[in-house]
Amino acid sequence: MTQTNRQILLASRPEGAASVDNFRLVETPLAPLEEGQVRVRNHFLSLDPYMRGRMNDSKSYAAPQPLGSVMIGGTAGEVVESRNAKFKTGDKVVGMFGWQEFGTSNGGDLHVVDTTHVPLSAYLGPVGMPGVTAWYGLNRIIEPKAGQTVVVSAASGAVGSVVGQLAKRAGCRAVGIAGGAQKCRYVVETLGFDACIDYKAGNLYQDLKAATPDGVDGYFENVGGEVLDAALARMNAFGRIALCGMIACYDAQPVPLRHPQLLLTQRLLVQGFIVSEHMDVWPQALAELGTLVAKHQLAYRETVAEGLEKAPGAFLGMLKGQNFGKQLVKLI
Ligand SMILES: NC(=O)c1ccc[n+]([C@@H]2O[C@H](COP(=O)([O-])OP(=O)(O)OC[C@H]3O[C@@H](n4cnc5c(N)ncnc54)[C@H](OP(=O)(O)O)[C@@H]3O)[C@@H](O)[C@H]2O)c1
Structure with a gap:
Protein backbone atom coordinates (compact mmCIF):
# COMPACT_ATOMS: atom_id res chain seq x y z
CA MET A 1 0.00 0.00 0.00
CA THR A 2 1.34 3.45 -0.88
CA GLN A 3 2.05 5.58 2.16
CA THR A 4 1.16 9.25 2.09
CA ASN A 5 3.12 12.20 3.38
CA ARG A 6 1.49 15.38 4.68
CA GLN A 7 3.33 18.60 3.90
CA ILE A 8 2.80 22.33 4.40
CA LEU A 9 3.72 24.47 1.43
CA LEU A 10 4.31 28.19 1.08
CA ALA A 11 1.20 29.06 -0.94
CA SER A 12 1.63 32.84 -1.23
CA ARG A 13 3.86 35.66 -0.01
CA PRO A 14 2.60 37.86 2.85
CA GLU A 15 1.66 41.44 2.22
CA GLY A 16 2.32 43.02 5.61
CA ALA A 17 1.77 40.52 8.42
CA ALA A 18 1.91 36.82 7.54
CA SER A 19 -1.34 34.85 7.89
CA VAL A 20 -2.54 31.24 7.78
CA ASP A 21 -3.66 31.87 4.19
CA ASN A 22 0.01 31.98 3.15
CA PHE A 23 0.27 28.21 3.83
CA ARG A 24 -1.36 25.14 2.27
CA LEU A 25 -1.53 21.59 3.62
CA VAL A 26 -1.20 18.86 0.97
CA GLU A 27 -1.02 15.07 0.91
CA THR A 28 1.46 13.41 -1.43
CA PRO A 29 2.29 9.74 -2.01
CA LEU A 30 5.71 8.54 -0.78
CA ALA A 31 7.78 7.03 -3.60
CA PRO A 32 9.66 3.77 -2.87
CA LEU A 33 13.24 4.39 -1.63
CA GLU A 34 16.04 4.31 -4.15
CA GLU A 35 19.45 2.77 -3.44
CA GLY A 36 21.39 5.09 -1.05
CA GLN A 37 18.29 6.83 0.31
CA VAL A 38 16.98 7.09 3.87
CA ARG A 39 13.41 7.73 5.02
CA VAL A 40 12.80 9.57 8.29
CA ARG A 41 9.57 9.93 10.25
CA ASN A 42 9.86 13.43 11.67
CA HIS A 43 8.92 13.59 15.35
CA PHE A 44 9.56 17.30 15.93
CA LEU A 45 9.53 20.29 13.67
CA SER A 46 11.38 23.46 14.69
CA LEU A 47 9.60 26.77 14.16
CA ASP A 48 12.04 29.67 13.93
CA PRO A 49 11.70 33.42 13.32
CA TYR A 50 14.04 33.32 10.28
CA MET A 51 11.32 31.47 8.35
CA ARG A 52 9.33 34.71 8.24
CA GLY A 53 12.15 36.33 6.23
CA ARG A 54 12.23 33.42 3.78
CA MET A 55 8.54 33.97 3.01
CA ASN A 56 9.37 37.37 1.46
CA ASP A 57 10.91 37.92 -1.93
CA SER A 58 13.35 40.57 -0.72
CA LYS A 59 17.07 41.20 -0.29
CA SER A 60 18.48 39.08 2.53
CA TYR A 61 21.38 36.80 3.42
CA ALA A 62 19.43 33.81 2.01
CA ALA A 63 17.34 33.23 -1.10
CA PRO A 64 13.55 33.41 -0.65
CA GLN A 65 11.67 30.18 -0.31
CA PRO A 66 10.12 29.27 -3.70
CA LEU A 67 6.31 29.41 -3.83
CA GLY A 68 4.70 25.97 -3.80
CA SER A 69 7.63 24.31 -1.99
CA VAL A 70 7.62 22.66 1.45
CA MET A 71 8.25 25.25 4.18
CA ILE A 72 11.90 25.15 5.22
CA GLY A 73 12.85 24.02 8.73
CA GLY A 74 14.91 21.91 11.09
CA THR A 75 13.50 18.49 12.02
CA ALA A 76 14.28 15.71 14.48
CA GLY A 77 13.01 12.20 13.91
CA GLU A 78 13.67 8.51 13.47
CA VAL A 79 14.90 6.51 10.49
CA VAL A 80 12.02 4.22 9.45
CA GLU A 81 13.58 2.76 6.32
CA SER A 82 17.13 2.80 4.98
CA ARG A 83 18.88 1.79 1.79
CA ASN A 84 22.01 3.62 2.96
CA ALA A 85 24.71 1.73 4.90
CA LYS A 86 25.38 4.73 7.16
CA PHE A 87 21.87 4.65 8.69
CA LYS A 88 19.77 1.94 10.22
CA THR A 89 16.11 1.77 11.15
CA GLY A 90 15.62 3.29 14.60
CA ASP A 91 18.48 5.81 14.36
CA LYS A 92 17.47 9.20 15.78
CA VAL A 93 18.48 11.95 13.38
CA VAL A 94 18.29 15.70 12.93
CA GLY A 95 17.97 17.26 9.51
CA MET A 96 16.34 20.01 7.50
CA PHE A 97 13.27 18.28 6.07
CA GLY A 98 10.94 21.20 6.73
CA TRP A 99 7.23 21.18 7.51
CA GLN A 100 6.33 17.60 6.62
CA GLU A 101 5.76 14.29 8.36
CA PHE A 102 8.30 12.23 6.40
CA GLY A 103 11.64 13.22 4.90
CA THR A 104 13.60 11.35 2.25
CA SER A 105 17.24 12.06 1.41
CA ASN A 106 20.58 10.50 0.54
CA GLY A 107 21.66 11.05 4.17
CA GLY A 108 24.23 13.73 3.41
CA ASP A 109 22.24 16.32 5.36
CA LEU A 110 21.41 14.07 8.35
CA HIS A 111 23.16 13.76 11.71
CA VAL A 112 22.62 10.81 14.01
CA VAL A 113 22.10 12.01 17.60
CA ASP A 114 22.40 10.26 20.96
CA THR A 115 19.22 10.56 23.01
CA THR A 116 20.52 8.69 26.05
CA HIS A 117 21.04 11.86 28.10
CA VAL A 118 19.68 14.60 25.81
CA PRO A 119 16.02 14.42 24.69
CA LEU A 120 15.46 14.38 20.92
CA SER A 121 13.62 17.73 20.94
CA ALA A 122 16.57 19.49 22.63
CA TYR A 123 18.58 18.98 19.43
CA LEU A 124 16.31 21.61 17.86
CA GLY A 125 16.77 23.97 20.83
CA PRO A 126 19.63 24.39 23.31
CA VAL A 127 21.70 21.62 21.67
CA GLY A 128 20.86 22.76 18.15
CA GLU A 277 28.05 30.93 8.26
CA HIS A 278 30.15 29.82 11.24
CA MET A 279 30.06 26.05 10.92
CA ASP A 280 33.59 25.85 12.36
CA VAL A 281 32.29 26.56 15.90
CA TRP A 282 29.36 24.13 15.79
CA PRO A 283 31.21 21.00 17.03
CA GLN A 284 32.71 22.80 20.05
CA ALA A 285 29.49 24.68 20.86
CA LEU A 286 27.29 21.58 20.52
CA ALA A 287 29.65 19.52 22.67
CA GLU A 288 29.59 22.14 25.45
CA LEU A 289 25.84 22.71 25.25
CA GLY A 290 25.11 18.97 25.09
CA THR A 291 27.17 18.36 28.23
CA LEU A 292 25.39 21.16 30.10
CA VAL A 293 21.94 19.86 29.13
CA ALA A 294 22.86 16.25 29.94
CA LYS A 295 24.06 17.36 33.40
CA HIS A 296 20.94 19.48 33.93
CA GLN A 297 23.10 22.60 34.18
CA LEU A 298 21.32 24.44 31.38
CA ALA A 299 17.57 24.97 31.79
CA TYR A 300 15.26 25.26 28.80
CA ARG A 301 11.57 25.36 28.12
CA GLU A 302 9.48 24.29 25.13
CA THR A 303 6.08 25.25 23.73
CA VAL A 304 4.80 22.26 21.77
CA ALA A 305 1.97 22.39 19.22
CA GLU A 306 0.50 18.96 18.40
CA GLY A 307 0.09 17.94 14.75
CA LEU A 308 1.38 19.27 11.43
CA GLU A 309 -1.81 21.25 10.76
CA LYS A 310 -1.04 23.37 13.86
CA ALA A 311 2.31 24.57 12.45
CA PRO A 312 1.10 27.76 10.68
CA GLY A 313 -0.84 29.01 13.72
CA ALA A 314 2.00 28.18 16.11
CA PHE A 315 4.49 29.91 13.82
CA LEU A 316 2.40 33.09 13.59
CA GLY A 317 1.87 33.00 17.37
CA MET A 318 5.63 32.80 17.96
CA LEU A 319 6.17 35.93 15.90
CA LYS A 320 3.83 37.67 18.37
CA GLY A 321 5.47 36.25 21.49
CA GLN A 322 2.83 33.59 22.24
CA ASN A 323 5.56 30.95 22.62
CA PHE A 324 7.27 30.48 25.98
CA GLY A 325 10.68 28.98 25.19
CA LYS A 326 11.52 26.98 22.06
CA GLN A 327 8.52 26.63 19.72
CA LEU A 328 8.16 23.10 18.37
CA VAL A 329 5.53 21.06 16.57
CA LYS A 330 5.18 17.44 17.68
CA LEU A 331 4.28 15.26 14.71
CA ILE A 332 4.00 11.84 16.33
N1 LIG B 1 21.48 35.41 13.36
C1 LIG B 1 21.21 34.12 13.43
O1 LIG B 1 21.93 33.29 12.91
C2 LIG B 1 19.98 33.69 14.19
C3 LIG B 1 19.75 32.34 14.50
C4 LIG B 1 18.64 32.01 15.28
C5 LIG B 1 17.77 32.99 15.70
N2 LIG B 1 18.00 34.28 15.34
C6 LIG B 1 17.12 35.37 15.82
O2 LIG B 1 17.13 35.33 17.23
C7 LIG B 1 15.90 35.87 17.70
C8 LIG B 1 15.32 34.90 18.73
O3 LIG B 1 14.98 33.69 18.05
P1 LIG B 1 14.39 32.46 18.87
O4 LIG B 1 14.36 31.32 17.94
O5 LIG B 1 15.11 32.33 20.15
O6 LIG B 1 12.89 32.92 19.13
P2 LIG B 1 12.18 33.07 20.54
O7 LIG B 1 12.91 34.11 21.32
O8 LIG B 1 12.01 31.73 21.15
O9 LIG B 1 10.75 33.58 20.11
C9 LIG B 1 10.59 34.86 19.58
C10 LIG B 1 10.33 35.87 20.71
O10 LIG B 1 10.53 37.18 20.21
C11 LIG B 1 9.84 38.09 21.02
N3 LIG B 1 9.16 39.12 20.22
C12 LIG B 1 8.31 38.94 19.20
N4 LIG B 1 7.89 40.13 18.72
C13 LIG B 1 8.49 41.07 19.47
C14 LIG B 1 8.43 42.50 19.48
N5 LIG B 1 7.70 43.17 18.60
N6 LIG B 1 9.18 43.15 20.38
C15 LIG B 1 9.92 42.47 21.27
N7 LIG B 1 10.00 41.12 21.31
C16 LIG B 1 9.29 40.44 20.42
C17 LIG B 1 8.79 37.28 21.79
O11 LIG B 1 9.20 37.23 23.15
P3 LIG B 1 8.56 38.24 24.23
O12 LIG B 1 7.24 37.65 24.59
O13 LIG B 1 9.55 38.22 25.31
O14 LIG B 1 8.41 39.55 23.54
C18 LIG B 1 8.90 35.90 21.18
O15 LIG B 1 8.61 34.89 22.12
C19 LIG B 1 15.03 36.12 16.49
O16 LIG B 1 15.10 37.48 16.15
C20 LIG B 1 15.67 35.27 15.42
O17 LIG B 1 15.43 35.77 14.12
C21 LIG B 1 19.07 34.64 14.60
Whole structure:
Protein backbone atom coordinates (compact mmCIF):
# COMPACT_ATOMS: atom_id res chain seq x y z
CA MET A 1 0.00 0.00 0.00
CA THR A 2 1.34 3.45 -0.88
CA GLN A 3 2.05 5.58 2.16
CA THR A 4 1.16 9.25 2.09
CA ASN A 5 3.12 12.20 3.38
CA ARG A 6 1.49 15.38 4.68
CA GLN A 7 3.33 18.60 3.90
CA ILE A 8 2.80 22.33 4.40
CA LEU A 9 3.72 24.47 1.43
CA LEU A 10 4.31 28.19 1.08
CA ALA A 11 1.20 29.06 -0.94
CA SER A 12 1.63 32.84 -1.23
CA ARG A 13 3.86 35.66 -0.01
CA PRO A 14 2.60 37.86 2.85
CA GLU A 15 1.66 41.44 2.22
CA GLY A 16 2.32 43.02 5.61
CA ALA A 17 1.77 40.52 8.42
CA ALA A 18 1.91 36.82 7.54
CA SER A 19 -1.34 34.85 7.89
CA VAL A 20 -2.54 31.24 7.78
CA ASP A 21 -3.66 31.87 4.19
CA ASN A 22 0.01 31.98 3.15
CA PHE A 23 0.27 28.21 3.83
CA ARG A 24 -1.36 25.14 2.27
CA LEU A 25 -1.53 21.59 3.62
CA VAL A 26 -1.20 18.86 0.97
CA GLU A 27 -1.02 15.07 0.91
CA THR A 28 1.46 13.41 -1.43
CA PRO A 29 2.29 9.74 -2.01
CA LEU A 30 5.71 8.54 -0.78
CA ALA A 31 7.78 7.03 -3.60
CA PRO A 32 9.66 3.77 -2.87
CA LEU A 33 13.24 4.39 -1.63
CA GLU A 34 16.04 4.31 -4.15
CA GLU A 35 19.45 2.77 -3.44
CA GLY A 36 21.39 5.09 -1.05
CA GLN A 37 18.29 6.83 0.31
CA VAL A 38 16.98 7.09 3.87
CA ARG A 39 13.41 7.73 5.02
CA VAL A 40 12.80 9.57 8.29
CA ARG A 41 9.57 9.93 10.25
CA ASN A 42 9.86 13.43 11.67
CA HIS A 43 8.92 13.59 15.35
CA PHE A 44 9.56 17.30 15.93
CA LEU A 45 9.53 20.29 13.67
CA SER A 46 11.38 23.46 14.69
CA LEU A 47 9.60 26.77 14.16
CA ASP A 48 12.04 29.67 13.93
CA PRO A 49 11.70 33.42 13.32
CA TYR A 50 14.04 33.32 10.28
CA MET A 51 11.32 31.47 8.35
CA ARG A 52 9.33 34.71 8.24
CA GLY A 53 12.15 36.33 6.23
CA ARG A 54 12.23 33.42 3.78
CA MET A 55 8.54 33.97 3.01
CA ASN A 56 9.37 37.37 1.46
CA ASP A 57 10.91 37.92 -1.93
CA SER A 58 13.35 40.57 -0.72
CA LYS A 59 17.07 41.20 -0.29
CA SER A 60 18.48 39.08 2.53
CA TYR A 61 21.38 36.80 3.42
CA ALA A 62 19.43 33.81 2.01
CA ALA A 63 17.34 33.23 -1.10
CA PRO A 64 13.55 33.41 -0.65
CA GLN A 65 11.67 30.18 -0.31
CA PRO A 66 10.12 29.27 -3.70
CA LEU A 67 6.31 29.41 -3.83
CA GLY A 68 4.70 25.97 -3.80
CA SER A 69 7.63 24.31 -1.99
CA VAL A 70 7.62 22.66 1.45
CA MET A 71 8.25 25.25 4.18
CA ILE A 72 11.90 25.15 5.22
CA GLY A 73 12.85 24.02 8.73
CA GLY A 74 14.91 21.91 11.09
CA THR A 75 13.50 18.49 12.02
CA ALA A 76 14.28 15.71 14.48
CA GLY A 77 13.01 12.20 13.91
CA GLU A 78 13.67 8.51 13.47
CA VAL A 79 14.90 6.51 10.49
CA VAL A 80 12.02 4.22 9.45
CA GLU A 81 13.58 2.76 6.32
CA SER A 82 17.13 2.80 4.98
CA ARG A 83 18.88 1.79 1.79
CA ASN A 84 22.01 3.62 2.96
CA ALA A 85 24.71 1.73 4.90
CA LYS A 86 25.38 4.73 7.16
CA PHE A 87 21.87 4.65 8.69
CA LYS A 88 19.77 1.94 10.22
CA THR A 89 16.11 1.77 11.15
CA GLY A 90 15.62 3.29 14.60
CA ASP A 91 18.48 5.81 14.36
CA LYS A 92 17.47 9.20 15.78
CA VAL A 93 18.48 11.95 13.38
CA VAL A 94 18.29 15.70 12.93
CA GLY A 95 17.97 17.26 9.51
CA MET A 96 16.34 20.01 7.50
CA PHE A 97 13.27 18.28 6.07
CA GLY A 98 10.94 21.20 6.73
CA TRP A 99 7.23 21.18 7.51
CA GLN A 100 6.33 17.60 6.62
CA GLU A 101 5.76 14.29 8.36
CA PHE A 102 8.30 12.23 6.40
CA GLY A 103 11.64 13.22 4.90
CA THR A 104 13.60 11.35 2.25
CA SER A 105 17.24 12.06 1.41
CA ASN A 106 20.58 10.50 0.54
CA GLY A 107 21.66 11.05 4.17
CA GLY A 108 24.23 13.73 3.41
CA ASP A 109 22.24 16.32 5.36
CA LEU A 110 21.41 14.07 8.35
CA HIS A 111 23.16 13.76 11.71
CA VAL A 112 22.62 10.81 14.01
CA VAL A 113 22.10 12.01 17.60
CA ASP A 114 22.40 10.26 20.96
CA THR A 115 19.22 10.56 23.01
CA THR A 116 20.52 8.69 26.05
CA HIS A 117 21.04 11.86 28.10
CA VAL A 118 19.68 14.60 25.81
CA PRO A 119 16.02 14.42 24.69
CA LEU A 120 15.46 14.38 20.92
CA SER A 121 13.62 17.73 20.94
CA ALA A 122 16.57 19.49 22.63
CA TYR A 123 18.58 18.98 19.43
CA LEU A 124 16.31 21.61 17.86
CA GLY A 125 16.77 23.97 20.83
CA PRO A 126 19.63 24.39 23.31
CA VAL A 127 21.70 21.62 21.67
CA GLY A 128 20.86 22.76 18.15
CA MET A 129 20.80 25.87 16.00
CA PRO A 130 19.39 28.25 18.66
CA GLY A 131 21.95 27.10 21.24
CA VAL A 132 24.85 27.52 18.83
CA THR A 133 23.51 30.96 17.91
CA ALA A 134 23.63 31.99 21.58
CA TRP A 135 27.07 30.46 22.00
CA TYR A 136 28.52 32.19 18.94
CA GLY A 137 27.12 35.68 19.57
CA LEU A 138 28.13 35.62 23.20
CA ASN A 139 31.57 34.02 22.99
CA ARG A 140 32.77 35.27 19.63
CA ILE A 141 31.26 38.78 19.51
CA ILE A 142 30.49 39.91 23.06
CA GLU A 143 33.47 38.00 24.54
CA PRO A 144 32.23 38.34 28.13
CA LYS A 145 34.63 38.90 31.05
CA ALA A 146 33.80 38.14 34.68
CA GLY A 147 32.22 41.13 36.40
CA GLN A 148 30.82 42.65 33.20
CA THR A 149 27.12 43.17 32.49
CA VAL A 150 25.44 41.35 29.59
CA VAL A 151 21.89 42.18 28.49
CA VAL A 152 19.81 39.99 26.16
CA SER A 153 16.38 40.64 24.62
CA ALA A 154 13.73 37.93 24.01
CA ALA A 155 15.37 36.50 27.13
CA SER A 156 12.92 33.66 27.78
CA GLY A 157 13.17 32.40 24.19
CA ALA A 158 15.19 29.65 22.56
CA VAL A 159 18.28 31.78 21.93
CA GLY A 160 17.97 34.36 24.71
CA SER A 161 17.56 31.82 27.50
CA VAL A 162 20.89 30.21 26.59
CA VAL A 163 22.71 33.55 26.22
CA GLY A 164 21.94 34.64 29.79
CA GLN A 165 22.80 31.28 31.34
CA LEU A 166 26.15 31.16 29.51
CA ALA A 167 26.85 34.77 30.54
CA LYS A 168 26.22 33.81 34.19
CA ARG A 169 28.61 30.88 33.83
CA ALA A 170 31.22 33.36 32.53
CA GLY A 171 30.84 35.33 35.78
CA CYS A 172 28.78 38.20 34.35
CA ARG A 173 25.74 40.03 35.58
CA ALA A 174 22.99 38.80 33.23
CA VAL A 175 19.95 40.99 32.61
CA GLY A 176 17.07 39.90 30.40
CA ILE A 177 14.35 41.81 28.59
CA ALA A 178 11.12 39.90 27.94
CA GLY A 179 7.40 40.42 27.39
CA GLY A 180 5.24 39.98 30.49
CA ALA A 181 5.60 39.28 34.20
CA GLN A 182 5.38 35.49 33.82
CA LYS A 183 8.27 35.31 31.35
CA CYS A 184 10.36 37.70 33.47
CA ARG A 185 9.79 35.63 36.62
CA TYR A 186 10.91 32.49 34.77
CA VAL A 187 14.02 34.24 33.46
CA VAL A 188 15.13 35.15 36.99
CA GLU A 189 13.82 32.25 39.06
CA THR A 190 14.43 29.31 36.72
CA LEU A 191 17.15 30.51 34.34
CA GLY A 192 19.09 32.32 37.08
CA PHE A 193 19.47 35.75 35.48
CA ASP A 194 20.13 38.60 37.94
CA ALA A 195 17.20 40.67 36.66
CA CYS A 196 14.63 40.78 33.87
CA ILE A 197 12.78 43.81 32.54
CA ASP A 198 9.23 43.54 31.22
CA TYR A 199 9.31 45.76 28.13
CA LYS A 200 5.52 45.74 27.97
CA ALA A 201 5.16 47.43 31.39
CA GLY A 202 6.77 50.45 33.05
CA ASN A 203 9.47 52.59 31.44
CA LEU A 204 11.89 50.36 29.57
CA TYR A 205 14.86 52.73 29.68
CA GLN A 206 14.43 53.62 33.38
CA ASP A 207 13.92 49.97 34.35
CA LEU A 208 16.97 48.91 32.36
CA LYS A 209 19.02 51.68 33.96
CA ALA A 210 18.04 50.48 37.43
CA ALA A 211 18.95 46.87 36.52
CA THR A 212 22.32 47.83 35.01
CA PRO A 213 23.90 50.17 37.59
CA ASP A 214 27.38 49.74 36.01
CA GLY A 215 26.12 50.17 32.44
CA VAL A 216 26.13 47.43 29.77
CA ASP A 217 29.27 45.85 28.33
CA GLY A 218 27.62 43.33 26.02
CA TYR A 219 24.19 43.44 24.42
CA PHE A 220 22.77 40.43 22.58
CA GLU A 221 20.04 41.75 20.29
CA ASN A 222 17.15 39.51 19.30
CA VAL A 223 14.43 42.10 18.85
CA GLY A 224 15.41 45.53 17.46
CA GLY A 225 13.13 48.57 17.45
CA GLU A 226 12.59 50.40 20.72
CA VAL A 227 14.30 47.71 22.76
CA LEU A 228 17.53 48.33 20.84
CA ASP A 229 17.20 52.06 21.47
CA ALA A 230 16.94 51.55 25.22
CA ALA A 231 19.87 49.11 25.35
CA LEU A 232 22.04 51.37 23.19
CA ALA A 233 21.54 54.21 25.65
CA ARG A 234 23.00 52.03 28.47
CA MET A 235 26.12 50.84 26.60
CA ASN A 236 29.53 51.43 28.19
CA ALA A 237 32.49 52.66 26.17
CA PHE A 238 33.88 49.89 23.92
CA GLY A 239 30.78 47.77 24.48
CA ARG A 240 29.92 44.97 22.05
CA ILE A 241 26.55 44.40 20.43
CA ALA A 242 25.87 41.00 18.85
CA LEU A 243 23.10 41.66 16.31
CA CYS A 244 21.35 38.33 16.12
CA GLY A 245 17.72 39.13 15.29
CA MET A 246 15.27 41.96 14.72
CA ILE A 247 11.97 40.20 15.25
CA ALA A 248 10.09 43.43 16.06
CA CYS A 249 10.62 44.44 12.42
CA TYR A 250 9.95 41.13 10.61
CA ASP A 251 6.24 41.75 10.09
CA ALA A 252 6.18 45.51 10.44
CA GLN A 253 7.80 48.71 9.32
CA PRO A 254 11.47 49.21 10.32
CA VAL A 255 11.93 51.38 13.42
CA PRO A 256 14.61 54.07 13.01
CA LEU A 257 17.32 54.38 15.69
CA ARG A 258 16.81 57.36 17.95
CA HIS A 259 20.40 57.88 19.07
CA PRO A 260 22.82 56.52 16.46
CA GLN A 261 25.48 58.98 17.68
CA LEU A 262 26.03 56.65 20.66
CA LEU A 263 27.68 54.17 18.30
CA LEU A 264 30.43 56.73 17.86
CA THR A 265 30.60 58.40 21.25
CA GLN A 266 30.71 55.02 23.07
CA ARG A 267 33.05 53.50 20.42
CA LEU A 268 30.78 50.46 20.10
CA LEU A 269 31.37 47.29 18.14
CA VAL A 270 28.15 46.21 16.39
CA GLN A 271 28.41 42.88 14.60
CA GLY A 272 25.56 41.16 12.80
CA PHE A 273 26.00 37.43 12.29
CA ILE A 274 24.30 34.39 10.74
CA VAL A 275 25.05 31.23 12.66
CA SER A 276 25.06 28.97 9.58
CA GLU A 277 28.05 30.93 8.26
CA HIS A 278 30.15 29.82 11.24
CA MET A 279 30.06 26.05 10.92
CA ASP A 280 33.59 25.85 12.36
CA VAL A 281 32.29 26.56 15.90
CA TRP A 282 29.36 24.13 15.79
CA PRO A 283 31.21 21.00 17.03
CA GLN A 284 32.71 22.80 20.05
CA ALA A 285 29.49 24.68 20.86
CA LEU A 286 27.29 21.58 20.52
CA ALA A 287 29.65 19.52 22.67
CA GLU A 288 29.59 22.14 25.45
CA LEU A 289 25.84 22.71 25.25
CA GLY A 290 25.11 18.97 25.09
CA THR A 291 27.17 18.36 28.23
CA LEU A 292 25.39 21.16 30.10
CA VAL A 293 21.94 19.86 29.13
CA ALA A 294 22.86 16.25 29.94
CA LYS A 295 24.06 17.36 33.40
CA HIS A 296 20.94 19.48 33.93
CA GLN A 297 23.10 22.60 34.18
CA LEU A 298 21.32 24.44 31.38
CA ALA A 299 17.57 24.97 31.79
CA TYR A 300 15.26 25.26 28.80
CA ARG A 301 11.57 25.36 28.12
CA GLU A 302 9.48 24.29 25.13
CA THR A 303 6.08 25.25 23.73
CA VAL A 304 4.80 22.26 21.77
CA ALA A 305 1.97 22.39 19.22
CA GLU A 306 0.50 18.96 18.40
CA GLY A 307 0.09 17.94 14.75
CA LEU A 308 1.38 19.27 11.43
CA GLU A 309 -1.81 21.25 10.76
CA LYS A 310 -1.04 23.37 13.86
CA ALA A 311 2.31 24.57 12.45
CA PRO A 312 1.10 27.76 10.68
CA GLY A 313 -0.84 29.01 13.72
CA ALA A 314 2.00 28.18 16.11
CA PHE A 315 4.49 29.91 13.82
CA LEU A 316 2.40 33.09 13.59
CA GLY A 317 1.87 33.00 17.37
CA MET A 318 5.63 32.80 17.96
CA LEU A 319 6.17 35.93 15.90
CA LYS A 320 3.83 37.67 18.37
CA GLY A 321 5.47 36.25 21.49
CA GLN A 322 2.83 33.59 22.24
CA ASN A 323 5.56 30.95 22.62
CA PHE A 324 7.27 30.48 25.98
CA GLY A 325 10.68 28.98 25.19
CA LYS A 326 11.52 26.98 22.06
CA GLN A 327 8.52 26.63 19.72
CA LEU A 328 8.16 23.10 18.37
CA VAL A 329 5.53 21.06 16.57
CA LYS A 330 5.18 17.44 17.68
CA LEU A 331 4.28 15.26 14.71
CA ILE A 332 4.00 11.84 16.33
N1 LIG B 1 21.48 35.41 13.36
C1 LIG B 1 21.21 34.12 13.43
O1 LIG B 1 21.93 33.29 12.91
C2 LIG B 1 19.98 33.69 14.19
C3 LIG B 1 19.75 32.34 14.50
C4 LIG B 1 18.64 32.01 15.28
C5 LIG B 1 17.77 32.99 15.70
N2 LIG B 1 18.00 34.28 15.34
C6 LIG B 1 17.12 35.37 15.82
O2 LIG B 1 17.13 35.33 17.23
C7 LIG B 1 15.90 35.87 17.70
C8 LIG B 1 15.32 34.90 18.73
O3 LIG B 1 14.98 33.69 18.05
P1 LIG B 1 14.39 32.46 18.87
O4 LIG B 1 14.36 31.32 17.94
O5 LIG B 1 15.11 32.33 20.15
O6 LIG B 1 12.89 32.92 19.13
P2 LIG B 1 12.18 33.07 20.54
O7 LIG B 1 12.91 34.11 21.32
O8 LIG B 1 12.01 31.73 21.15
O9 LIG B 1 10.75 33.58 20.11
C9 LIG B 1 10.59 34.86 19.58
C10 LIG B 1 10.33 35.87 20.71
O10 LIG B 1 10.53 37.18 20.21
C11 LIG B 1 9.84 38.09 21.02
N3 LIG B 1 9.16 39.12 20.22
C12 LIG B 1 8.31 38.94 19.20
N4 LIG B 1 7.89 40.13 18.72
C13 LIG B 1 8.49 41.07 19.47
C14 LIG B 1 8.43 42.50 19.48
N5 LIG B 1 7.70 43.17 18.60
N6 LIG B 1 9.18 43.15 20.38
C15 LIG B 1 9.92 42.47 21.27
N7 LIG B 1 10.00 41.12 21.31
C16 LIG B 1 9.29 40.44 20.42
C17 LIG B 1 8.79 37.28 21.79
O11 LIG B 1 9.20 37.23 23.15
P3 LIG B 1 8.56 38.24 24.23
O12 LIG B 1 7.24 37.65 24.59
O13 LIG B 1 9.55 38.22 25.31
O14 LIG B 1 8.41 39.55 23.54
C18 LIG B 1 8.90 35.90 21.18
O15 LIG B 1 8.61 34.89 22.12
C19 LIG B 1 15.03 36.12 16.49
O16 LIG B 1 15.10 37.48 16.15
C20 LIG B 1 15.67 35.27 15.42
O17 LIG B 1 15.43 35.77 14.12
C21 LIG B 1 19.07 34.64 14.60
